[in-house]
């Protein structure tokens with residue numbers, strides 16, 4: 100795997116950012132886009148544009164085929180059984196809202212419980228929170244251990260006869276912990292509980308096999324997967340999509356509309372009301388091809404080596420405190436520096452072209468638990484190199500110099 | 505160069521050793537502020553006398569160097585100021601932080617102006633302006649003894 104060649108495919112690195120070479124360490128937030136994805140959007144709008152699924156003219160048919168091709172590419176990429184199990188949404192956030200809303204309506208009643216973890220991103224908590232009021236449910240949080248991990252045991256301990264859904268992250272966007280989702284799914288199913296995985300941080304970095312994991316729902320964020328913004332994916336087992344009610348109403352998702360009543364269309368249209376993010380879906384097909392060309396196993400290996408190197412370098416730097424120490428860790432390096440607030444770190448690093456994120460990373464529950472207001476986070480993507488880590492470390496040392504005056 | 509302007513010694517000093525950082529138990533007005541984007545929090549306590557003058561001011565909170573320094577410097581400058589002066593200074597500061605090259609107000613001494621101007625470096629960092637303004641918006645709320653938490657997202 101030649102990183103130079105891979106990096107060359109990302110036009111963002113051709114330009115200076117405020118006179119610096121860009122050291123992009125914010126891929127957990129959103130990844131950069133390869134040229135093929137950018138070109139695909141341009142080509143679609145300039146040569147092939149038409150709305151999907153509505154008209155019989157040539158361009159409309161062609162656009163519909165392109166749109167559906169991506170669905171099949173995604174299906175194969177995550178090894179889902181059926182392309183109809185792939186629903187396009189505006190983001191992972193909408194995918195989780197879709198499940199919370201429709202599952203809540205149909206299956207949740209006063210006193211029922213949902214089990215989340217302390218690692219969850221706000222988008223895998225807030226949609227469930229609404230159900231506290233509307234359905235009278237209770238939300239429980241499986242606790243992290245001192246390494247910032249969620250173990251099978253901490254899930255098991257929190258399951259009770261009232262637990263009606265387990266919704267957990269695949270990979271923490273703060274501690275980097277990779278959850279044993281296959282084992283947790285098995286445990287959930289042994290108690291007849293469906294499980295949703297927030298796969299935002301898993302999908303860009305780890306090999307996925309829906310049939311092997313066997314989860315009921317898996318939410319994906321395309322903009323973190325070298326794809327366009329405004330697009331997410333909900334994988335859901337067909338048995339759920341068949342019985343859950345539609346989420347939003349509108350054009351395209353109906354079969355028959357009469358003044359007296361409405362019947363709904365078949366999958367996948369049932370969950371794709373209105374004009375969808377057509378150009379983004381078509382361009383996302385190129386992201387999948389890009390990932391396939393490199394090979395997700397190669398990406399996993401590269402990022403895992405780089406993460407280890409990052410941990411090593413930052414551990415040697417005495418003033419850095421890494422957040423979490425999971426045995427099975429994704430490419431996220433969250434840290435604090437003694438006496439320097441994460442926002443000050445981010446501003447100083449930015450001056451060197453080193454782009455990181457600072458704050459609570461949409462995980463306030465976790466930060467409260469850790470007793471931290473904010474952390475700094477460097478997160479890696481396929482284009483990062485050891486050189487990027489070294490530059491991160493140099494800039495961290497510069498922070499210390501400025502503040503130790 | 506810009507970084508040196510942002511993290512001037514006076515800012516680092518106030519950031520590390522904020523003045524008037526304590527819970528005042530002798531106050532009659534207060535308000536809380538919050539920057540939801542970064543989680544920074546501040547709680548401003550005032551003792552306002554019968555002539556509408558701030559006889560004592562303190563704050564509690566935690567946050568980045570810029571927000572702590574800004575709150576610290578603010579509390580130093582606001583002591584013994586009348587309500588109308590507080591308003592003038594807050595407006596003057598907010599305009600300086602966003603656009604004006606200088607402070608216009610005649611209320612402050614030259615050395616006080618210099619101290620306050622040390623925060624002007626944030627102008628070049630649009631994402632950090634709210635760090636500097638949070639305490640000041642909260643002070644305005646405290647003068648009104650507002651129970652609503654001041655949220656930096658409500659202001660430009």
Ligand SMILES: Cc1ncc(COP(=O)(O)O)c(C=O)c1O
Pocket residue numbers: 127128189190191192193220222223268272297299300319320321322330331461
């Ligand atoms: C773990 C996790 N879940 C959910 C989301 C939200 O995803 P999206 O931006 O696609 O709505 C993110 C991204 O910020 C995330 O990191």
